[in-house]
Amino acid sequence: MTDHHHQHEHPVSDHNHTHDHHTGHGDHHHGHHHGAGHVHAPASFGRAFAVGIGLNVGFVILEAVYGYLANSMALLADAGHNLSDVFGLVLAWAAIYMGSKPPSQRFTYGLGGFTVLAALFNALLVLLAAGAIAWEAFRRFHDPQPVAGMTVMIVAAVGIVINTATALMFMRGQDDINIKGAFLHMAADAAVSAGVVIAGIAILLTGKQWIDPAISLLIVAVIVWSTWDLLRESVIMALAAVPRNVDAHAVRAFLAERPGVASLHDLHIWPMSTTQTALTCHLVIPSGHPGDSFIADTCTSLRERFFIAHATLQIETDPDGHCHLAPDNVV
Numbered sequence: 001m002t003d004h005h006h007q008h009e010h011p012v013s014d015h016n017h018t019h020d021h022h023t024g025h026g027d028h029h030h031g032h033h034h035g036a037g038h039v040h041a042p043a044s045f046g047r048a049f050a051v052g053i054g055l056n057v058g059f060v061i062l063e064a065v066y067g068y069l070a071n072s073m074a075l076l077a078d079a080g081h082n083l084s085d086v087f088g089l090v091l092a093w094a095a096i097y098m099g100s101k102p103p104s105q106r107f108t109y110g111l112g113g114f115t116v117l118a119a120l121f122n123a124l125l126v127l128l129a130a131g132a133i134a135w136e137a138f139r140r141f142h143d144p145q146p147v148a149g150m151t152v153m154i155v156a157a158v159g160i161v162i163n164t165a166t167a168l169m170f171m172r173g174q175d176d177i178n179i180k181g182a183f184l185h186m187a188a189d190a191a192v193s194a195g196v197v198i199a200g201i202a203i204l205l206t207g208k209q210w211i212d213p214a215i216s217l218l219i220v221a222v223i224v225w226s227t228w229d230l231l232r233e234s235v236i237m238a239l240a241a242v243p244r245n246v247d248a249h250a251v252r253a254f255l256a257e258r259p260g261v262a263s264l265h266d267l268h269i270w271p272m273s274t275t276q277t278a279l280t281c282h283l284v285i286p287s288g289h290p291g292d293s294f295i296a297d298t299c300t301s302l303r304e305r306f307f308i309a310h311a312t313l314q315i316e317t318d319p320d321g322h323c324h325l326a327p328d329n330v331v
Helices: 045-070 073-099 114-140 149-169 179-207 211-238 246-258 293-307
Strands: 015-023 026-034 262-272 275-283 310-316
Touching: 015 073, 026 275, 045 073, 045 179, 073 149, 073 179, 073 211, 114 179, 114 211, 149 179, 179 211, 179 246, 246 262, 246 275, 293 310
Parallel strands: 275 310
Antiparallel strands: 015 026, 026 310, 262 275
């Protein structure tokens, strides 16, 4: 026979649930908590995305037209990169919107995981654009073309202003790798545009046409360098690894030191989205269930100290219960 006791508290947006299961082989108590620690990108980023996308679409068109007229590979390369950033901004914005949707019968965690996929796809998209730029730059080394240096300088200078302004709109919110990705892309674009200006000046001063594809390769290096960390972090999150901002050893030590805890097992920490972290763990407390306040206090500390807003704790009172999830090699 199994008894279920449910307690629901709603201070602000916190929810605490405890479930007691009395079975023949021991007592198992589950505590589940999620609350105000859930982090969502502020609504103001919607305007930042809209403005950033609008400015960059206009600039891509400007760069593509004048890059073609000026016969500048560096300018066309920058236009291609900016176009990939437009797609990236749209994807990141869509991911944040999807992540704000409430859970459903099928997607019980909501669609926050879409933000992780968006960050991963965003990084791959930028690296693909970088590969295309590098390919064309190497081709230009073998077949250099005359470049209108002054036109390149003027258009790229406009890019510095636009990309810097867009990057500043995403300066805050670095805890979300989608926002971080948007910021890094725009900041890198500003640096890339500065490189294109340097190429224009160098061509005007020296007449050396190889400078244009050389600057293009430098642009590729900047793109890869600024995107690599985003790619690595998004892949790690897609594999449900412990988020970078969470110290798993410190979490384990904190739980082990909680009053009455003799041991713990089946500890899992993973990202539900780029801004939300979940945890599950079995705590062995031989003295008996410590009460709902223990669950609430533990979850509050996990949220405040480790930014883990969605914690589920199972209390086991029999130290010899032989939980089948106790071995470290069992998931």
